[in-house]
Amino acid sequence: MLDKDIESVLISQTDIQNIVSRLGREITRDYHDRFPIVLGLLKGCVPFMAELLKVLDFHLEVAFMNVSSYHGGIESTGDVRIDMDLASPVKGRHVLLTEDIIDTGRTIKAVSDLLLYRGAASVKVVTLMDKPEGRIKDFVPDYIGRSIPKIFVVGFGLDYEERYRNLPYVGVLKEHVYTTKE
Numbered sequence: 001m002l003d004k005d006i007e008s009v010l011i012s013q014t015d016i017q018n019i020v021s022r023l024g025r026e027i028t029r030d031y032h033d034r035f036p037i038v039l040g041l042l043k044g045c046v047p048f049m050a051e052l053l054k055v056l057d058f059h060l061e062v063a064f065m066n067v068s069s070y071h072g073g074i075e076s077t078g079d080v081r082i083d084m085d086l087a088s089p090v091k092g093r094h095v096l097l098t099e100d101i102i103d104t105g106r107t108i109k110a111v112s113d114l115l116l117y118r119g120a121a122s123v124k125v126v127t128l129m130d131k132p133e134g135r136i137k138d139f140v141p142d143y144i145g146r147s148i149p150k151i152f153v154v155g156f157g158l159d160y161e162e163r164y165r166n167l168p169y170v171g172v173l174k175e176h177v178y179t180t181k182e
């Protein structure tokens, strides 16, 4: 049913599996002896993080923060809001931030700076997608699934007005979805 609103598939389910396997190998190599906190930024991280956790072959702690900047629309508002803070102390811990996408870089920069200010031993970032052309804040993620052009995408965690997060792939919405919304 959701497929009918999708113009084209940008990252297929097979692509996602391959990306996740590769990232799992890289992160396992770098973190196997660090007992990191793998910190997901809700809500977009959920499908990607669920897949990634399964291929991380070492001891880790899972945590979440709920941070938002888009507030439902198709463009970042620039207002990064912490709606739910993480419960675990980060002082002295290695933190691996897990994102579905980095666009302007505002969210990830704000959260990284906050965690370093709180005394994290290190903060690195893994993102399924990176949109470097969208950058407003200088930021280079440590692990990138796929670099994508500056287009608005939905699925596999990414929403348009809270819908489409449950698509099993990443795709481009048909234009009529924006123009004929009730």
Ligand code: PRP
Residues within 6 Å of the ligand: 041, 042, 043, 044, 045, 067, 068, 069, 070, 071, 072, 076, 099, 100, 101, 102, 103, 104, 105, 106, 107, 108, 158, 159
């Ligand atoms: C999205 C995404 C990132 C952020 C990236 O979250 O999950 O956290 O925007 O954009 P930026 O680089 O321009 O800051 P959003 O604020 O839409 O919240 P959500 O994860 O709940 O959808």
